[in-house]
Amino acid sequence: MVYDFHIHTSLSDGDISPMEMVRRAMVNGYSAVALTDHAAAGDLPRIIGEIIQTCAMARAHWKILAIPGIELTYVPAAAIAATAKKAKELGARVVVVHGETIVEPVEKGTNLAALNSPHVDILAHPGLLTPEEARLAAEKGVFLEISARKGHSLTNGLVAKLAQKAGARMLVNSDAHTDSDLLTEGLASAVIHGTGLDDPTCLSVLQANPEILLKKLT
Numbered sequence: 319m320v321y322d323f324h325i326h327t328s329l330s331d332g333d334i335s336p337m338e339m340v341r342r343a344m345v346n347g348y349s350a351v352a353l354t355d356h357a358a359a360g361d362l363p364r365i366i367g368e369i370i371q372t373c374a375m376a377r378a379h380w381k382i383l384a385i386p387g388i389e390l391t392y393v394p395a396a397a398i399a400a401t402a403k404k405a406k407e408l409g410a411r412v413v414v415v416h417g418e419t420i421v422e423p424v425e426k427g428t429n430l431a432a433l434n435s436p437h438v439d440i441l442a443h444p445g446l447l448t449p450e451e452a453r454l455a456a457e458k459g460v461f462l463e464i465s466a467r468k469g470h471s472l473t474n475g476l477v478a479k480l481a482q483k484a485g486a487r488m489l490v491n492s493d494a495h496t497d498s499d500l501l502t503e504g505l506a507s508a509v510i511h512g513t514g515l516d517d518p519t520c521l522s523v524l525q526a527n528p529e530i531l532l533k534k535l536t
């Protein structure tokens with residue numbers, strides 16, 4: 319079973335159409351996929367609207383749970399709460415926030431704003447996560463991402479260590495921008511084991527945690 323809650327398509331900076339990305343995910347063995355293109359302000363309604371229609375059509379005709387989502391990207395920290403709320407009102411089921419990765423100039427305070435919003439489900443690539451942020455993720459039930467993406471994955475070890483200590487739930491996501499970035503069972507397993515977490519914890523990150531998120535969404 320492969321789950322992935324962070325994928326980009328040609329609706330933002332990915333290079334494959336949303337429908338083709340869902341099809342390719344299904345062929346890769348995915349049982350659930352969330353399309354989460356980058357958006358910040360005026361682009362929210364258009365992108366969420368197109369993703370909702372794509373996912374509905376895919377779910378109706380193919381054996382894959384395609385979930386409409388969004389990745390709030392470079393939203394000013396002070397505007398994250400209101401924008402996440404708006405994204406949910408527009409029909410996004412999964413709201414991902416583009417966290418403070420060490421390879422991009424994301425505004426400081428983005429992680430905390432995401433973790434404090436009841437409408438945010440996943441904090442993606444949180445970068446140099448702090449113990450306080452990990453505790454907040456555990457308390458608020460926000461999933462912390464272990465990233466398969468080049469660059470963002472540089473801090474996976476720190477994120478995993480602090481998340482486990484705080485009792486925060488983790489998810490492995492591809493952050494795919496093209497079909498060759500998609501996960502396979504083997505790649506997802508290698509990415510989580512690469513953090514040094516023990517086998518039972520890795521298994522729960524790969525199987526139990528996605529199921530917990532899916533239950534929350536349905």
Ligand SMILES: [Zn+2]
Nearest residue numbers: 326331356495
């Ligand atoms: Zn991107």
Ligand SMILES: [Zn+2]
Nearest residue numbers: 324326389493
């Ligand atoms: Zn992303």
